[in-house]
Amino acid sequence: MNPPEQPVPPQPLQEDMDSSWMLGPDVLFLNHGSFGARPKAVFDHHCSLLLRFEQQPVQTIVAEMEQLLPSIRDSLSSFLKVSSDRIDLVCNASEAVNSILRSIDIAPGDELVVPDHAYGAVLKTLQYVADRTGAVVKIVHIPLPLESSDQVVEAISSSITDRTRLLLIDHISSPTAVVFPINDLVMLARDRGIDVLVDGAHGPGMIDLDLDSLGATWYIGNLHKWVCAPIGAGFIVTDPSHLDSLHPAIISHGYQEGHVEEFNWQGTRDYSPWRTIPFVLDWIERTWGWQRMREHNHQLAVWAHSMLCEAWHVDPVTPLDGSMMGSMATLQLPGRIRDSHDSEESLHDLLLSSHGIEVPIMEWAGLLWIRFSAQVYNRPEHYLRLRDVVLSMA
């Protein structure tokens, strides 16, 4: 039998990549996953829209938005591979989840099933809805380490009962960076007549999406993370059978004029992040290419993951071949660091203030974890520096 292939880092997509990004030179940035980062061209375009708004506030909002909103949804439609009349724009994933959960009929005793890897704020929204309706939030433990996606399907499948009203799953989980087997999970839920909401806050830009084929009741995504749009751009994609019952979390002038009108106007707000969407989709395609960017980031993350597990002598929580990873990975910290730091903040602040490294440290399931991201501005030497700094602290 041939030995397993050792991962290798990818070639950079561009010489002098740093000059294309807004990120400052003083920090080694390994946290694209939290709030993304913007290329300079995207920032400049966004600024030009803000300027135009200040020069002609009424014309910009009223006339241009009416004309532009359909084309913004059209550009997303090709990127997400789903028809534009199923897309609604929101500011972020939290707004999307709130809109959906507060639009569905939930009865006392209904079960809202969610894995324990879900994002904390999403769990709180579920709890809020359960508290108001008498439903029960059923948190499913997904064991770690994961050797195959079958373990996820099995854990969720065995938690579904006749009382299950909703399954809420991550596409890529925030604390553990696991790529969930959403195709299988959506099929499982729909076969049993259960609505399924996929939290794809990290999905667009990290994974190639085909939302028409996926068939989820709702898929929600952020565009400021891996699409690199300005903060304030996100979306909901809804199954046609549920479009009439979907309402935004904020009810305004559009009420009862259909979901598109309802989401388009939720009170006076800054439309410039939405208006930047077609520009960023097109600019990245022309500059690096979405597929090349995704492949680069995945390859870099898989290499760094394997290299760090070996150097720190920690077991991976997902397979080393990267089959359950996108372009982020979560690892345990070497034992001596875990023992000598009791809070995520103190370790995060030490890495930033003493070593200039921005990387999230997470407390999850009672342990401290480190989650790194890989984006085109990251290079292999960034992860080698992280390796050495952590080893020197241990």
Ligand SMILES: Cc1ncc(COP(=O)(O)O)c(C=O)c1O
């Ligand atoms: C999986 C997941 N869901 C939801 C959210 C919430 O996103 P936002 O704060 O943009 O609403 C995040 C944020 O990082 C996330 O990682």
